[in-house]
Amino acid sequence: MKKLILSLLFLLIIISAYSQMKYNKIPGKTFGYTIGSFGVSDGGAATYSIPFVLSPGTCGTAPNLAITYSSQSNNGLLGYGWNLQGLSAITRASQTYAQDGNLTGISLSNTDRFALDGQRMVLKDPAAIYGNDGAVYITEQQTFSKIIETDADFGGVKAPSYFIVKTKSGLTMEYGNTDDSKIRLNGSVPIYWLINKVTDTKGNYYTITYNTDKVTGEYYPDHMDYTGNLQAGLTPYCRVVFGYESRNDVISRYFKGYQMVSCTKRLSSVTSLFKDKVARSYKLYYDSKTVGVSELDSVIESGADGSEHLPVRFRWTGSGERKYKMVRQTNIPCSSTDTLQSLDFNSDGVMDLIKFPLNGNMEIYQGTKDTSRLIYTKVPTNIPIVRNSKDNYLWGDFNGDGRIDLFFWNENSCRMYINQTKSTDKIATFVLIQNPIPIPYPVPGSPSTFVISQDFNGDGRSDLMTVNATQGANVTYFSTMVGYQTFANSSKSLFDPSEFNKAGISPIFADLDGDGLLDAVLCVAFQCKRFFVISFPALPILYSDVRKL
Secondary structure (H helix, E strand, O other): OHHHHHHHHHHHHHHHHHHOOOOOOOOOOOOOOOOOEEEEOOOOOEEEEEEOOOOOOEOOEOOOOEEEEEOOOOEEEOEEOEEEEOOOEEEEEOOOHHHHOOOOOOOOOOOOEEEEOOEEEEEOOOOOOOOOOOOEEEEOOOOOOEEEEEEEEEOOEEEEEEEEEEOOOOOEEEEOOOHHHEEEOOOOOEEEEEEEEEEOOOOEEEEEEEEEOOOOOOEEEEEEEEEEEOOOOEOOOEEEEEEEEEEEEEEEEEEOOEEEEEEEEEEEEEEEEEOOEEEEEEEEEEEOOOOOOOEEEEEEEEEOOOOEOOOEEOOOOOOOOOOOOOOOOOOOOOOOOOEEEEEOOOOOOOOEEEEEOOOEEOEEEEOOOOOOOOOOEEEOEOOOOEEOOOOEEEEEOOOOOOOOEEEEEOOOOEEEEEEOOOOOOOOEOEEEEEOOOOOOOOOOOOOOEEEEEEOOOOOOOOEEEEEEOOOOEEEEEEEOOOOOOOEEEOOOOOOOHHHHOOOOOEEEEEOOOOOOOOEEEEEEOOEEEEEEEEEOOOOOOEEEEEEEO
């Protein structure tokens, strides 16, 4: 027994001496690395994601944040290609022919529809009225979430004030239920409803607070508080704080004809706090020297003691001169007067080549799925498609079947070739329609007179507009093709003729204000004006001049 006591005493002396010894820290970087993962999206985009490691929440109720890169994304909160993931919003959406039998665009009225994170919201009860107070929605692609609308009065206009989302897992999510999460533009009705609170079945919750500009509609997440509990009366003791810095490449966009600054800052830091002490932080560094836009250069993760992992760095290709060299020649015979155009005429997913001689038959050369060689096979047509020197031509899907059709016009007549070719066909099949629309202008004699092909009314079929820039007259013909029927005359100009009576007029069509309708930019001698659709679907479509570019 005495020996055992002496042995224990000796061991305690050794342990005490060992605990008092001092060790120098081994120099070098902190061991470890910042977690990240590569991937490919369903749409074929290259992706990379860095999840943020945050203090744990009660019963798992905590933010789930990450920064993600997509090769298909544009400039955003974290520069080109990068975005902050883990937040959610309900936005306004346009009516569509497929879903509503109509096309209205976003009008900030009761004709608007709503979308949860891009998923269209549809009424749970088809007999209910869309946009009414108390309306219950589900997502078009079923997620088993129930969405309840609550309305309020905004300057005499009744509109949704906030939404409550009940998920299958029992979460209650609030959208726009605080003043800072209700995004309004110049005091209008709300245009976005941002997620502001999430509560689980036990009463655990987290909240999101935003910095918003009530004039421009610009908004940023400021901080997130979590580990609160409603039933126990506990206030949150964990927080995520977002830091920002100014940027030179300010991102601006238009909504209903008004300029809305969407991003004047970029995310510079994300800090996780536990009882007001830093638990972990991430710093983001940018470079904009190469192409003039913000490019995320590196991310540095640090711990509670300030020790840092080695940075995650990203290499961007420059915008300098790129040199190309010819690797192969095609097997298509061409002359200096021939015109080649690349398109997928048989809808097999492979680009083909169409050759138009100045005078003669159009020739189709089908591409191969073998990308290692440029070999094309000439495909015969069931009828000759002849172009002469007076002909102009354009492409469009005039009957809405997904195939590319062809339209010719000259000073005397016009003709249309409706493409019926399938991906497995050995012969290109077309149906000829003579003079589907009147061509009242001497087209070849006036270089400022032309025909435009666009889907002006959003029904999925290409329409035609004839324009005489000398007189300014412009007439639109809406495709009404069911089978081989032709076009309906809109009977009135879409644009004021005084805007089109200039030589060298060059219209460009795109959705400029984000309302889902086609807008226009008219340019003459580098002087450009924007035009926005102001009336639809009542004919005629009207374009209103907003301001010069």
